Amino acid sequence: MSDQNSLANKKPATKFIHAGAEPDPSTGAIMTPIYQTSTYVQSAPGVNQGFEYARSQNPTRFALERALAIIENGKFGLAFSSGVAATDAVIKLLNPGDEVIAGSDMYGGTYRLFSKVFERFGIKFMYLDTSNIANIQTAVTSKTKLIWVETPTNPLMNITDISATAAIAKKAGALLCVDNTFASPYLQNPLDLGADIVMHSSTKYLGGHSDVIQGALIMNSQEIRDQLYFIQKSCGAVPGPMDCFLVLRGIKTLHLRMKQHCENGFVIAQFLRKHPKIDKVYWCGFSDHPNYDIAKTQMKGFGGMMSFTLKDDSPEAAKKVLSSTKLFALAESLGGVESLINHPASMTHASIPREERIKNGLTDGLIRLSVGIEDADDLVEDLKQAIV
Ligand SMILES: Cc1ncc(COP(=O)(O)O)c(C=O)c1O
Secondary structure, three states: OOOHHHHHHOOHHHHHHHOOOOOOOOOOOOOOOOOOOOEOOOOEOOEOOOOOEOOOOOHHHHHHHHHHHHHOOOOEEEEEOOHHHHHHHHHOOOOOOOEEEEEOOOOHHHHHHHHHHHHHHOOEEEEEOOOOHHHHHHHOOOOEEEEEEEOOOOOOOOOOOHHHHHHHHHHHOOEEEEEOOOOHHHHOOHHHHOOOEEEEEOOOOOOOOOOOOOEEEEEOOHHHHHHHHHHHHHHOOOOOHHHHHHHHHHHOOHHHHHHHHHHHHHHHHHHHHHOOOEEEEEOOOOOOOOOHHHHHHHOOOOOOEEEEEEOOOOHHHHHHHHOOOOOOEEOOOOOOOOOEEEOOOOOOOOOOOHHHHHHOOOOOOOEEEEOOOOOHHHHHHHHHHHOO
């Protein structure tokens, strides 16, 4: 039986395999059982075994939450019904009149939640290029209560210095929440760099097999954990036990998958860069990426996410490529074992007004790849026959 407390000092591979996994006390089952129940029988009113109703407590979810905390070097983990639901809970920590600084390049659904839902409740969002730390410093006011950073960003792979941002947030008395979806806990651990909350779309690398929608928050503060748990219990964005089981299983191979994503990502990024029909390639592993030095310091590798534009930057040329790949499947999402190709302007980032998108460099012709863990030569061949 793995001692969960001692896992904190173990190497990543050991953590990923053993985090949250304790033999089931009733049978010894090595895999966490899926407690598919909505409620728990009480022996007398208020007399129970710590489990009352499954919106508040579920043993499969609790095992996953222990695992999430361990793999992000945090004290507490909370699992949510989606990444967006996790983000929603963080914003509900705020009050009308509070200000949030967020990146101008980030997942379209996060932008939609901020601008279309929470602005109506009197929370003010400022979107800026957080890869330039001076921009954050200038924008911070006494009303800033949260800095929201995605690094690397979706889809332009911009990098924000987490330690420097954490220092600004601390001085301002604001929380720093880092969306760590693109890096995964294998490549980057924002709590170690001073962030207050780490957010994941577990749908992506944590799950790893494109078969689950889920989100996560990890933190060190008991107070923040309790507030977020209260919000979750009150608003109801809990994941089902089967989905918790799937994410727990996904985490066990995260280190192996991420190593291969990084290896394949390197091969594909080099291939794209040398291709005569391609103009720009956005990948944070290039030594001439504007924030390469920061990426190298705060990440263990550069992953398999990248975007590119063609020299013919028309939507028609992009659509021809998007419809021609045979291994790269045309689909939203990322982080699964299989490679995906995506058109941010019409798919994942369609909710951002075109003018905003273009201003931030997200053109109509931009193509995003989630490089999977198939054979890299086959992936290159697939792109070769699609980009002609
Ligand atoms: C960086 C990032 N954050 C958050 C989300 C939202 O997560 P979910 O789709 O699990 O709600 C996504 C989804 O694509 C994402 O890419």
